Amino acid sequence: MCGIVGLFAKSAEIEERLGVHLAAMLAQMSDRGPDSAGVAVYRDPAPLGSSKLTLHSADPHEDWHAVARALAGEFGGDPEPSVRASHAVLVVDADAADAEQWVRATRPDLRVLSAGSVIEIYKEVGLPRDFVDRFRLEGLSGTHALGHTRMATESRVTTAGSHPFSTGFDLCLVHNGSLSNHNRLRESLRRDGIEFQTENDTEVAAGYLAWRMREGASLEQALEGCLEDLDGFYTFAVGTADGFAVLRDPIACKPAVLAETDGWVAMGSEWRALAVLPGAADAETWEPQPGVVYAWERARV
Amino acid sequence: MAVPVEEVGFEVVDLGEVPLRELNQRLHDLSREPGPPAWRILNPNGAHALACGIDADVEVEIQGHVGYYCAGMNKHATVGVHGNAGPGLAENMMSGRVVVDGNVSQSAGATGRGGLLVVHGDASARCGISMKGIDVVVGGSVGHLSAFMAQTGCLVVCGDAGEALGDSIYEARLYVRGTVAGLGADCVEKELRDEHRAQLAGLLEAAGVDADPDDFRRYGSARQLYNFRIDNAGAY
Numbered sequence: 001m002c003g004i005v006g007l008f009a010k011s012a013e014i015e016e017r018l019g020v021h022l023a024a025m026l027a028q029m030s031d032r033g034p035d036s037a038g039v040a041v042y043r044d045p046a047p048l049g050s051s052k053l054t055l056h057s058a059d060p061h062e063d064w065h066a067v068a069r070a071l072a073g074e075f076g077g078d079p080e081p082s083v084r085a086s087h088a089v090l091v092v093d094a095d096a097a098d099a100e101q102w103v104r105a106t107r108p109d110l111r112v113l114s115a116g117s118v119i120e121i122y123k124e125v126g127l128p129r130d131f132v133d134r135f136r137l138e139g140l141s142g143t144h145a146l147g148h149t150r151m152a153t154e155s156r157v158t159t160a161g162s163h164p165f166s167t168g169f170d171l172c173l174v175h176n177g178s179l180s181n182h183n184r185l186r187e188s189l190r191r192d193g194i195e196f197q198t199e200n201d202t203e204v205a206a207g208y209l210a211w212r213m214r215e216g217a218s219l220e221q222a223l224e225g226c227l228e229d230l231d232g233f234y235t236f237a238v239g240t241a242d243g244f245a246v247l248r249d250p251i252a253c254k255p256a257v258l259a260e261t262d263g264w265v266a267m268g269s270e271w272r273a274l275a276v277l278p279g280a281a282d283a284e285t286w287e288p289q290p291g292v293v294y295a296w297e298r299a300r301v
Numbered sequence: 302m303a304v305p306v307e308e309v310g311f312e313v314v315d316l317g318e319v320p321l322r323e324l325n326q327r328l329h330d331l332s333r334e335p336g337p338p339a340w341r342i343l344n345p346n347g348a349h350a351l352a353c354g355i356d357a358d359v360e361v362e363i364q365g366h367v368g369y370y371c372a373g374m375n376k377h378a379t380v381g382v383h384g385n386a387g388p389g390l391a392e393n394m395m396s397g398r399v400v401v402d403g404n405v406s407q408s409a410g411a412t413g414r415g416g417l418l419v420v421h422g423d424a425s426a427r428c429g430i431s432m433k434g435i436d437v438v439v440g441g442s443v444g445h446l447s448a449f450m451a452q453t454g455c456l457v458v459c460g461d462a463g464e465a466l467g468d469s470i471y472e473a474r475l476y477v478r479g480t481v482a483g484l485g486a487d488c489v490e491k492e493l494r495d496e497h498r499a500q501l502a503g504l505l506e507a508a509g510v511d512a513d514p515d516d517f518r519r520y521g522s523a524r525q526l527y528n529f530r531i532d533n534a535g536a537y
Binding site: 255273275281285286287 | 346347348365366367368369385387388403404406407425426444445
């Protein structure tokens with residue numbers, strides 16, 4: 001099964017309380033995915049010339065300040081870790097690729113969950129409701145966010161196997177469904193320089209999007225490519241620095257509902273996830289068509 | 302507490318306060334012991350299996366959107382949804398009537414054996430899949446693979462039908478007013494004769510949908526697929 005949600009703020013009020021709404025949506029999808037939960041929140045842009053990393057440590061006593069000092073020693077600046085449970089977000093005085101590369105080389109025991117200028121990813125095994133509390137989700141503001149509750153079918157229940165998956169800067173994917181050609185596709189993407197951290201099928205889809213966009217495709221074109229190149233069942237929600245998009249496979253076994261008001265655009269696996277949003281009862285509500293890309297983007301300032 | 306005028310005559314249950322299981326149990330109990338003949342359900346908020354398994358001649362009116370499997374296995378009851386419905390609406394309905402004002406998700410009326418399902422909006426994929434006697438009237442359009450393996454009953458679509466309509470159909474009758482994106486295996490267009498016009502007029506009237514039977518086309522089984530033919534054995 002699995003549950004997915006997405007929320008895109010169109011008003012300052014929704015941006016301010018994005019975490020509150022996201023937490024409520026995620027809790028509604030607990031039944032669909034009690035194994036693990038995760039979110040990607042787009043917020044607090046790193047200053048120009050800097051980048052933002054979300055790191056995960058398996059060590060509950062990880063000294064994040066030491067990690068920050070080591071990053072400062074390499075790149076300068078004075079990064080202050082923002083710690084939530086097993087994760088820390090660090091703003092580094094370097095571009096995202098260099099910062100990520102340094103962490104991978106120097107601290108291979110840490111996992112880079114996201115890199116970019118605005119994305120933060122938090123994900124962990126356990127009940128969605130507990131996840132919301134542990135990561136203090138309700139305190140997060142932001143422009144848009146995706147969330148996922150997992151009922152694993154294709155790979156192990158681990159933090160790394162939880163969604164969202166990010167394999168490109170500020171890019172992430174959540175998935176309800178299962179892919180059947182992910183092994184072959186992973187190998188082909190590896191040959192093109194896309195790196196993978198797990199054996200998970202969804203990570204391959206995220207890598208595929210990153211590869212297509214690296215080759216010059218827009219998000220919409222990359223998603224349309226999924227219809228050709230991915231075999232399996234999926235409802236995807238994809239986040240970028242500027243917006244989010246939704247795609248269902250042409251067979252459309254996996255559910256999805258979209259709704260929009262003046263204040264927000266939201267997607268969920270079920271109406272239940274959207275019913276908790278302000279003004280939901282009067283929202284324009286529809287089921288996305290199979291094989292059609294729906295995308296929303298913020299106007300660039 | 303004062304009861305609002307419009308609630309008089311209804312047993313009002315607010316799912317914001319009453320657990321879903323308690324409501325469904327009360328509705329199930331009506332098959333053994335008579336109770337209120339008319340119910341109004343408030344704040345469904347996408348709940349699953351709401352008003353599922355009723356076996357009594359009662360009216361249940363739901364104010365809002367419902368989730369999976371609403372009014373499944375319905376027998377005798379009239380269930381109205383003033384909102385949208387999720388997947389599996391009125392699945393395996395036996396008799397009675399289910400009416401939705403808005404849109405419904407996939408597999409509406411699946412395996413239904415009797416009764417009338419009316420959707421005033423659109424129904425998505427697999428509407429009437431494996432229907433076995435239910436009549437389904439959709440005011441809008443239906444998605445792909447509707448009436449897949451449909452056995453008996455009628456599917457009336459006032460809008461358009463998606464890909465693979467009536468794939469592997471048995472003896473159900475399909476009436477579509479708009480365009481058909483594609484017919485499934487062994488589904489063909491058939492002549493709309495007077496008996497069909499009369500049937501269609503009756504269904505549209507029962508559903509409260511204003512449409513002219515002459516504007517519809519009829520589709521059904523070419524009967525080439527559903528008997529196993531020994532000549533085809535080599536293909537397996």
